[in-house]
Amino acid sequence: MPELPEVETVVRSVAAHLAGRRILESRFTSKFVTPGSRTRLAQRLAGRRIESVKRRGKFIVIALDQGTLTVHLGMTGKLLTQGEAGEHTHGVFTLDDGMLLYHDPRQFGRIEWSAGEPPRVARLGPEPLEISLEDFRARLKRKTRIKALLLNQTFLAGLGNIYADESLFAAGIHPLAIAARLSPARAEKLYQAIRGVLTHAIRLGGSSISDYVNAQGERGWFQMEHKVYGREGEPCATCGRPIRKILVAQRGTHYCPHCQKK
DNA sequence: TGGAATGTTCGGCT
């Protein structure tokens, strides 16, 4: 479910509910979602006060009065402030007012506590909506395919398969184009395309392509605006020719062969 | 039945 716009939507929908709350008790049931000792994690969280909830890349960063709780939704993770625990619920937090559930069928997500800055967050590249054009251009100087670079979280933090494809389409850039060979003008076009796509997606509450929902269980609507993702064989919105799907960096990659040039 | 799915990490190869 979760790339930058979806995680941003979750954070916005959950922040007010969680800020100032105290964690009375928590329970974890997956050795994948919560690696290490789950009872020790629960002990660490017991009695902690939630100071703030923010997004960094695709991570949900929950600052506590002691340490930081970091949540990554992986592929199918959900954070819910209502509902009941089910077969795929791997985290249950009882708060002094309300509750919080972590639901994740594939268990690719992670819930981790750290004393200081979470190591995985420390490795992230800049935020796509905060980086300057100059820094963006400088970071493009890599001899790799642009699609692969956009998926690399140390390049920019938060783009995933949907928004990489949609941004490249909006910029008219072929996913196999070599990053370092993009002209300054095309680099700026990509920079603006990323900003535009992400901003628009956040405004629509993200993309609900299978079952993504925010913390209140509401769907997003940006999937209605997808121009290429999930549209293999459909006519391009610009030229009418069929959208093609190829494999790049082991990920399905959707693009218009006519509108997107190397 | 096999393959693919919004993600990340790691080992091995060139």
Added chain:
DNA sequence: AAGCCGAACATTCC
């Protein structure tokens, strides 16, 4: 060193 590829993680859906 940099970049690429395949595999691994676990489950559902078509």
